[in-house]
Amino acid sequence: xxxxxxxxxxxxxxxxxxxxxxxxxxxxxxxxxxxxxxxxxxxxxxxxxxxxxxxxxxxxxxxxxxxxxxxxxxxxxxxxxxxxxxxxxxxxxxxxxxxxxxxxxxxxxxxxxxxxxxxxxxxxxxxxxxxxxxxxxxxxxxxxxxxxxxxxxxxxxxxxxxxxxxxxxxxxxxxxxxxxxxxxxxxxxxxxxxxxxxxxxxxx
Numbered sequence: 001x002x003x004x005x006x007x008x009x010x011x012x013x014x015x016x017x018x019x020x021x022x023x024x025x026x027x028x029x030x031x032x033x034x035x036x037x038x039x040x041x042x043x044x045x046x047x048x049x050x051x052x053x054x055x056x057x058x059x060x061x062x063x064x065x066x067x068x069x070x071x072x073x074x075x076x077x078x079x080x081x082x083x084x085x086x087x088x089x090x091x092x093x094x095x096x097x098x099x100x101x102x103x104x105x106x107x108x109x110x111x112x113x114x115x116x117x118x119x120x121x122x123x124x125x126x127x128x129x130x131x132x133x134x135x136x137x138x139x140x141x142x143x144x145x146x147x148x149x150x151x152x153x154x155x156x157x158x159x160x161x162x163x164x165x166x167x168x169x170x171x172x173x174x175x176x177x178x179x180x181x182x183x184x185x186x187x188x189x190x191x192x193x194x195x196x197x198x199x200x201x202x203x204x
Contacts, residue, residue, distance in 0.1 A: 003067060003088050006134055007035040007059045008127065010093040011107050015044045019095055021185040025128035026091075027051035029135055029180075036093070037062060059090055060112050068115035071130060072104045079118035081140045087116070089134045091127060096170070100124045123148065123171035132173050132180045147174040151200035152181065154190050166190065167200065 008026060012019055027034055034052040037059040039045045048054045055062060069083050070090045079089075092104040109117045120133050121143050136146050148171050155165040166189050172179040179197065186195065 004035045006089045007037055008091050008093045009059050010038045021182040022127040025182040026131035029131050065112045065114040070109050070115050070117045072109045072117045073119050074102050074105045075117035075119040081137055084138050091130050096124050125171050129172050129180050149199050153198045153200050154195045156190055156192050156195045
């Protein structure tokens with residue numbers, strides 16, 4: 001079996017709109033060369049087949065654990081390009097809370113002691129953000145060379161006055177000056193096509 005470069009292990013009980021938008025963007029980043037595993041629902045498998053390969057079983061049952069690199073924010077060491085050569089990068093399909101609750105460690109890393117656990121730095125990323133960073137690392141970049149900013153703020157003017165604002169307190173990689181985020185998700189949250197995007201907190 002040919003190893004995929006990246007696998008997203010579906011770990012939420014349902015496929016919400018928010019989760020689907022992140023999955024779609026992750027698929028776009030990898031040009032549909034992504035696997036979705038642990039997809040128990042037949043209806044969800046049908047939806048995800050448009051985005052890449054889909055498997056009912058967990059990635060932990062499909063591939064030898066020695067071939068897996070689980071991208072876990074609680075891992076002690078940061079992933080490097082050499083770690084992802086001839087390995088499968090595993091991203092947890094989890095909608096993170098804030099602050100992070102360590103669900104990747106609980107649901108994946110703790111069940112695969114023979115897999116490598118690596119972090120993407122100490123930040124909390126979205127699924128598609130983590131996927132973008134993983135792709136850059138596979139291409140040979142170190143995390144220190146990837147532009148990352150924190151605290152995304154979406155805002156729109158309300159008529160006749162006031163501002164509607166949504167803050168997303170996660171870290172986002174920046175590509176061509178823009179955050180890596182699903183356009184569908186932005187529209188879903190703001191109900192308008194082009195809200196203003198600002199940043200809050202520190203940047204790296």
